[in-house]
Amino acid sequence: MEKHIVSQKRVADFGEVYTPGWIVKAMLDLVKPETERIESRFLEPACGSGNFLVEILMRKIKVVEKRYRRSQPEYERYAVLAVSSIYGIDILEDNVTQCRERLFAIFDNFYTQRFKLGAKEDCRAAVRFILGRNIVWGDALTLQTVGEAPEPIVFSEWSPVNSNLLKRRDFAFHELLLEADEAHFPLFAVRERPLYSDLGKKVFIPSPVKDFPLIHFLRVADADQS
Secondary structure (H helix, E strand, O other): OOOOOOOHHHHHHHOOOOOOHHHHHHHHHOOHHHHOOOOOOEEEOOOOOOHHHHHHHHHHHHHHHHHHOOOHHHHHHHHHHHHHOEEEEEOOHHHHHHHHHHHHHHHHHHHHHHHHHHOOHHHHHHHHHHHHHHEEEEEOOOOEEOOOOOOEOEEEEEEEOOOOEEEEEEEEHHHHOOOHHHHOOHHHOOOOOOOEOOOOOEOOOOOOOEEOOOEEHHHOOHHHHO
């Protein structure tokens, strides 16, 4: 049986109750085409251990399997892109750790089963790095990280440029919430937004706090080390 709570204390302190799998699937089926579109971005601001994000990634990776299983370079590129489209925040550190590990395990199980000894550690490292950026230990109400020295939550946008390169831009989460009624989380919109709304009003477009040079998708971690 599924476990829906960790403890009564966590329920009382944080309102933590995990969503059952059948409800997760039913809710995501309401936007089924987007859950199966590899580049559609999803944000779960109270992700827990990742029940929603795990199901989304599972659906995306199955699409990668179906379309690109015969080409390892394409498989790797689109699998990394699928992982990079998933974002989460949680106030509890153990949830964040577990969510990252569950998401990595989904990728790695499919990847290793498909390519066996040909699977690359560089690809696994890229996925781990992206998950470390995208699944954040923070408070979605204060828009700050959690820990000894809280800072504004920052998310990375990962945009494919050609068959091998990714463009990374970092955005402050609070900037993404400005004029939220019109912007609707620009970074996380499932489709690219136009410059103007249907009413002719200019759409809010956030500015990145940091802009990174183009980099090979298997070397995304290198930018933070330079």
